[in-house]
Amino acid sequence: MIKIFCYLRFSFLRLIRDPLSLGLTIFTPPFFTLFFWIVYNNSTTDVSLAVLNEDIGVETAQKRQYYGNQLILLLSDTSNINEIVNLQLVSVESEQEARTMIKKGVVHGLISVPAEFSVKCAQKREAVWYFTLQKGILYYDAVRLLLDKCNIQFNSILIGKKLLVDIKSTDFKEQTKFSIFDSFVPGLLTFAVIMLVFSVSGAVSREIESGAFIHLRMSSLTPVQMISGLSIVHFFAGIASVFVTLLTIKLSGFSFEGSFYGILILCSLTIISAISIGIIIASLARSRHKTLLASCIIMFLFILFSGIMFPVPDIEVLRLGQNTVSLFDLLPTIHLHSGLTAMLFRKAEFTDISYEYYALIFLTILLSAAGKYSLKYFVYTDS
Amino acid sequence: MDHFVYKIDSISKSFGALNVLKNVTLEIQSGSIVICIGVNGAGKTTFFKILCGLLKADSGSFYKKTAKSSQPSSVDVIGYCPQEISIWPDLTCREQMIMVARLNGMNASKSKEQVNGLLNRLQLTSKADTLASKLSGGMKRRLNLGLALVHEPEFCILDEPLDGVDLHGRKFIRDYINEISSQKKQTIIMSTHIMEEALYLNGIIVLFKNGEVIIFKSQNEFSDRISEDFLMEKAI
Numbered sequence: 001m002i003k004i005f006c007y008l009r010f011s012f013l014r015l016i017r018d019p020l021s022l023g024l025t026i027f028t029p030p031f032f033t034l035f036f037w038i039v040y041n042n043s044t045t046d047v048s049l050a051v052l053n054e055d056i057g058v059e060t061a062q063k064r065q066y067y068g069n070q071l072i073l074l075l076s077d078t079s080n081i082n083e084i085v086n087l088q089l090v091s092v093e094s095e096q097e098a099r100t101m102i103k104k105g106v107v108h109g110l111i112s113v114p115a116e117f118s119v120k121c122a123q124k125r126e127a128v129w130y131f132t133l134q135k136g137i138l139y140y141d142a143v144r145l146l147l148d149k150c151n152i153q154f155n156s157i158l159i160g161k162k163l164l165v166d167i168k169s170t171d172f173k174e175q176t177k178f179s180i181f182d183s184f185v186p187g188l189l190t191f192a193v194i195m196l197v198f199s200v201s202g203a204v205s206r207e208i209e210s211g212a213f214i215h216l217r218m219s220s221l222t223p224v225q226m227i228s229g230l231s232i233v234h235f236f237a238g239i240a241s242v243f244v245t246l247l248t249i250k251l252s253g254f255s256f257e258g259s260f261y262g263i264l265i266l267c268s269l270t271i272i273s274a275i276s277i278g279i280i281i282a283s284l285a286r287s288r289h290k291t292l293l294a295s296c297i298i299m300f301l302f303i304l305f306s307g308i309m310f311p312v313p314d315i316e317v318l319r320l321g322q323n324t325v326s327l328f329d330l331l332p333t334i335h336l337h338s339g340l341t342a343m344l345f346r347k348a349e350f351t352d353i354s355y356e357y358y359a360l361i362f363l364t365i366l367l368s369a370a371g372k373y374s375l376k377y378f379v380y381t382d383s
Numbered sequence: 384m385d386h387f388v389y390k391i392d393s394i395s396k397s398f399g400a401l402n403v404l405k406n407v408t409l410e411i412q413s414g415s416i417v418i419c420i421g422v423n424g425a426g427k428t429t430f431f432k433i434l435c436g437l438l439k440a441d442s443g444s445f446y447k448k449t450a451k452s453s454q455p456s457s458v459d460v461i462g463y464c465p466q467e468i469s470i471w472p473d474l475t476c477r478e479q480m481i482m483v484a485r486l487n488g489m490n491a492s493k494s495k496e497q498v499n500g501l502l503n504r505l506q507l508t509s510k511a512d513t514l515a516s517k518l519s520g521g522m523k524r525r526l527n528l529g530l531a532l533v534h535e536p537e538f539c540i541l542d543e544p545l546d547g548v549d550l551h552g553r554k555f556i557r558d559y560i561n562e563i564s565s566q567k568k569q570t571i572i573m574s575t576h577i578m579e580e581a582l583y584l585n586g587i588i589v590l591f592k593n594g595e596v597i598i599f600k601s602q603n604e605f606s607d608r609i610s611e612d613f614l615m616e617k618a619i
Contacts, residue, residue: 010471014473210470210471214463214469
């Protein structure tokens with residue numbers, strides 16, 4: 001333990017004596033947060049949706065009522081609800097037609113109203129209308145929130161206060177204002193964690209390249225003790241980065257609804273994974289130049305295939321009970337991003353995102369072991 | 384400190400077709416100095432790295448034995464001064480020496496005392512709290528040496544420790560090496576290209592040539608045999 005703290009102390013000194021690296025690690029994510037807020041806070045976007053209205057209406061005492069039409073009318077003008085997403089509705093005759101349009105990129109999703117919709121509304125029975133959104137479209141969560149709000153308004157106008165009309169998913173975050181910027185929040189927090197790969201791999205490769213690592217090898221400091229000392233220092237740098245990013249997000253007006261501790265646990269697990277990845281990169285690359293190149297490749301892999309920027313292709317590799325393990329589930333950042341998204345926008349509890357938690361715990365253990373072995377076999381032992 | 388005999392037993396190492404070391408065998412009494420000489424690429428650094436455990440030998444072993452017991456044991460506390468300057472540029476001289484001492488099991492007060500003494504011996508006291516990156520080349524060399532000796536290892540391996548050190552500094556270091564060998568009974572094995580150093584230090588001289596070693600038991604033997612012709616023939 002004394003050796004861990006001794007190495008930790010000097011690792012900390014080395015970290016703070018490189019203010020540029022430390023500053024970039026901690027302040028780059030909040031800087032991007034601020035930048036995204038400035039650019040996207042008041043921006044608007046058009047989202048085209050196909051509408052398949054199969055409602056046959058219902059005969060009432062006065063006239064034939066078409067509740068489906070009234071719902072579509074409400075959706076066609078959402079300016080009083082939301083000034084960010086402008087829904088462009090395109091009427092279609094069949095689901096097949098809508099799917100073809102989605103494939104061609106003409107529309108981003110489908111809203112369908114079933115035939116018995118009006119009948120159920122009139123009978124005060126639970127009615128459901130459906131939507132299918134193309135996953136990964138920009139402002140996905142903003143559109144889902146907008147549809148949810150429309151549904152609430154439709155209920156209050158036509159049915160009364162009691163929610164009888166439902167859409168397929170109703171577990172959205174109820175926020176008074178949803179900005180386009182908000183949809184970037186999980187990605188920005190994930191980015192804060194990804195940055196650690198650079199700082200850790202840089203610190204280790206700098207130590208290897210300076211030759212000073214030889215004194216650690218000659219001492220009785222084991223790879224596990226070295227990793228522990230190094231990890232504790234960089235763990236707190238990572239937590240500092242997440243905190244400053246969260247603070248910037250909060251100051252930009254984002255309202256946190258999910259569990260703060262849940263966010264912290266998800267970020268902490270991913271930070272440990274990122275530290276281990278940094279150690280693996282530095283152990284294999286061994287020079288700062290190669291480490292920088294390898295870290296860039298890993299960063300792009302994380303950003304491109306964690307759902308931060310683009311939809312993640314679902315390539316099934318195995319099935320565990322009810323869960324399908326996709327190829328990109330091997331990236332810890334995908335679980336952080338999806339866990340944060342669920343928590344921040346859908347008020348998800350632990351049970352709702354247990355897959356993400358367990359996957360992150362598993363990957364953290366796996367990567368930590370890989371980090372230890374790569375340091376031991378590629379740096380501590382020359383062949 | 385107990386009296387040991389360090390045995391280097393038939394160490395061989397090759398890199399592909401190149402045989403760098405061929406059955407190198409050597410016996411070193413604790414508290415003695417061994418000076419390794421030889422041309423560049425003769426295998427001195429490879430030999431040192433094998434002794435340190437940084438490189439695996441193809442065959443052979445390195446162990447120690449006491450006079451009382453025939454049971455061999457491993458050499459645990461080794462100090463290694465690499466040929467290249469291997470220091471932490473972002474730590475001060477004092478900080479990194481304390482770190483190495485502490486990581487090698489020295490307690491806080493002892494390490495502080497040891498570091499102050501060593502900084503003084505290496506003439507680095509005035510630069511003790513200066514970042515290593517800001518030191519001159521010669522000072523970095525001295526710090527490099529300090530990191531190998533700070534934890535008082537029983538077996539010190541110094542790979543060309545005097546390179547790049549000025550004449551005045553060299554004398555201090557040579558005196559210090561003689562002192563720790565004679566007084567603290569630390570065993571020193573070092574390499575140098577400077578004949579004068581080999582003769583000044585009170586130890587055994589080992590000549591590396593084509594992966595094999597020629598041992599001179601004393602300076603006198605070395606001086607007697609080391610005529611100009613011999614130097615040419617043995618390609619020092």
